[in-house]
Amino acid sequence: MDDITFAVLGTGGIGRRALEVSQHKDALTPVAACDRHGVAIDSAGLDVDELLEATEGNIDSGPQGEDVATDGGAVAEGDGATASGGVKQHGEGEGVVASAQAHPSEDPIQEIIDHGEAIDAVLLALPNYEHDFIPRTADRFVEGGYSGVLIDVLKRSRVIGMLDERSETLEQAGITFVCGAGATPGLLTGAAALAAQSFVEITDVDIWWGVGLESGYEDNRGTVREDIAHLPEYDLETARSLSEDDIEAIVDDHDGVLEFEDMEHADDVLLERAGVCDAADVTVGGVLDVRNDEKPTTTTVRVTGRTFDGETATNTFQLGDATSMAANVNGPALGYLKAGVRRNRAGEYGVVGPAELMPGF
Numbered sequence: 001m002d003d004i005t006f007a008v009l010g011t012g013g014i015g016r017r018a019l020e021v022s023q024h025k026d027a028l029t030p031v032a033a034c035d036r037h038g039v040a041i042d043s044a045g046l047d048v049d050e051l052l053e054a055t056e057g058n059i060d061s062g063p064q065g066e067d068v069a070t071d072g073g074a075v076a077e078g079d080g081a082t083a084s085g086g087v088k089q090h091g092e093g094e095g096v097v098a099s100a101q102a103h104p105s106e107d108p109i110q111e112i113i114d115h116g117e118a119i120d121a122v123l124l125a126l127p128n129y130e131h132d133f134i135p136r137t138a139d140r141f142v143e144g145g146y147s148g149v150l151i152d153v154l155k156r157s158r159v160i161g162m163l164d165e166r167s168e169t170l171e172q173a174g175i176t177f178v179c180g181a182g183a184t185p186g187l188l189t190g191a192a193a194l195a196a197q198s199f200v201e202i203t204d205v206d207i208w209w210g211v212g213l214e215s216g217y218e219d220n221r222g223t224v225r226e227d228i229a230h231l232p233e234y235d236l237e238t239a240r241s242l243s244e245d246d247i248e249a250i251v252d253d254h255d256g257v258l259e260f261e262d263m264e265h266a267d268d269v270l271l272e273r274a275g276v277c278d279a280a281d282v283t284v285g286g287v288l289d290v291r292n293d294e295k296p297t298t299t300t301v302r303v304t305g306r307t308f309d310g311e312t313a314t315n316t317f318q319l320g321d322a323t324s325m326a327a328n329v330n331g332p333a334l335g336y337l338k339a340g341v342r343r344n345r346a347g348e349y350g351v352v353g354p355a356e357l358m359p360g361f
């Protein structure tokens, strides 16, 4: 496969690690990266080591007032450090602007769109507090004349429908949109689609994940906040308005271990749109331990079905306990990105999920 140039929108917990993991994948050249404060663009390839080093301990994470939902995204100087989202601010400049390759921007996403012709794929590692933030960002790429791959690692089922509504527009623009392509949904959805191949009828898909995040906690506060929204007593709106102290109090109340059941994770609709099973047959839950790096439970996908010759069985897929969330989100996201580029170059446009990039059902 020829070289692939790509951009990362959002250099938070996920986006930074995506840049790092890309150094270990063949033929991937990161040419642009932005957060809500600024943008780094170099068509010859970003110096990832410099960018990561400069932004170490300087992650601009979490929601900031209303700006997360705005199209531009930039906020006034100084806003971030005091906002509820909490900027880890140890260097000069907020977020990505601490890198010598980056400059402050009023509208960093637009700057990347304006360089779209030189970018084969764009990974959207953006927050998901506003359900339509990622779909609206896709609209901006269409309006800006972009034709390439867009890929996200979103979690919520309802966003997939919003992307589906845009399928025709994306197709006409020549965009291949790979949605829900992180770990879950993403890697585990693809694993379920593969495990389903033994069966002619699927009765249940059960996804149970474990994440130990002690050393990654600081860098992944955005994800922890979004996960809190899945607890029965919270929703996206209430989770978004929590202060850092509120989040610490919730974590303390649970002794650092948050357990989730029946999560609204898009694995369900992504398996349904691939024809594997009904969304209602898919359950997702898991355990997040922010005080240990060891996983509190082994991540397991169980696919139960009936074979053509009348047997009922369960195919099981497990992740190794030593694989981190960063490894399980970013390896697959970049792998799916490459699969998306292959489709795009073959003239296949529109919305596609991770299960559709596996053997057909």
Ligand SMILES: NC(=O)c1ccc[n+]([C@@H]2O[C@H](COP(=O)([O-])OP(=O)(O)OC[C@H]3O[C@@H](n4cnc5c(N)ncnc54)[C@H](O)[C@@H]3O)[C@@H](O)[C@H]2O)c1
Binding pocket: 009, 010, 011, 012, 013, 014, 015, 034, 035, 036, 037, 059, 060, 061, 062, 063, 067, 068, 070, 071, 072, 073, 074, 095, 108, 109, 125, 126, 127, 128, 153, 154, 155, 180, 181, 182, 183, 184, 185, 186, 219, 220, 221, 222, 223, 224, 226, 329
């Ligand atoms: N599918 C999976 O397995 C999986 C796993 C983990 C995280 N995620 C998802 O990944 C996403 C990112 O998570 P994270 O922990 O990196 O979050 P984060 O809060 O650490 O990072 C978000 C980044 O987006 C930037 N941003 C916000 N608004 C912007 C704007 N308007 N313009 C430009 N940049 C903007 C922020 O500055 C920050 O750099 C979340 O939606 C999370 O749910 C998915």
